[in-house]
Amino acid sequence: MARYGITWLILPHPLQPRLLARLSKDARWRLAYVDHLAAIFVRREGLSPGDAAPGVTGETPAPIPLLTAPVPVASLPGIGGNPRPDPLRRFLSGLAETQEYPSEDFYLGLFHYDRGELEQAERRFAEAIQKSGGAYYEIYNNLGAVLYAERRFKEAADCYKVVVAAR
Secondary structure (H helix, E strand, O other): OOOOOOOEEEEOOOOOHHHHHHHHHOOOEEEEEEOOOOEEEEEOOOOOHHHOOOOOOOOOOOOOOOOOOOOOHHHOOOOOOOOOOOHHHHHHHHHHOOOOOOHHHHHHHHHHHHOOOHHHHHHHHHHHHHHHOOOOHHHHHHHHHHHHHOOOHHHHHHHHHHHHHHO
16 A cells, blocks of 8 residues: 555445455554445545545544434344244235335444444344344344344344244
8 A cells, every 4th residue: 555655445345344344443544434335544644635535634534324322122023022024924015115125224234343333233233124124134144243242142042033034
């Protein structure tokens, strides 16, 4: 990076989780912007204002949209005795109405998980499950990984049971 004078980079973080984790821990780089598709990092040392990525200024990163009100895991469909729509109902509802995958919450959940920000990852995945009505088992898998990392084994197991039942 220093050899070629690279002072900023755009990282498609869903495709490069290990690089995201490394850059997040590297004091030479700072996060300047993130959305559900990409993050922009800028080098800390040797930057002049004209070297920064277009539209990125100052030392304070652009605010990451954080969720302040957590969705209780026990209230999610398929967990804690709450019913999850059966496969036929999920299939038929997809025929009757347009389904929208909660990609923003899902990918920001991955972003936070890869950076080790487990509380925010949990909130994003729980929000994605709630918005989708529990339609997508892969979100439960990711929430289970977060809960496991938080040593909340019972709740993680409940998420993994949803995944196994859906397969």
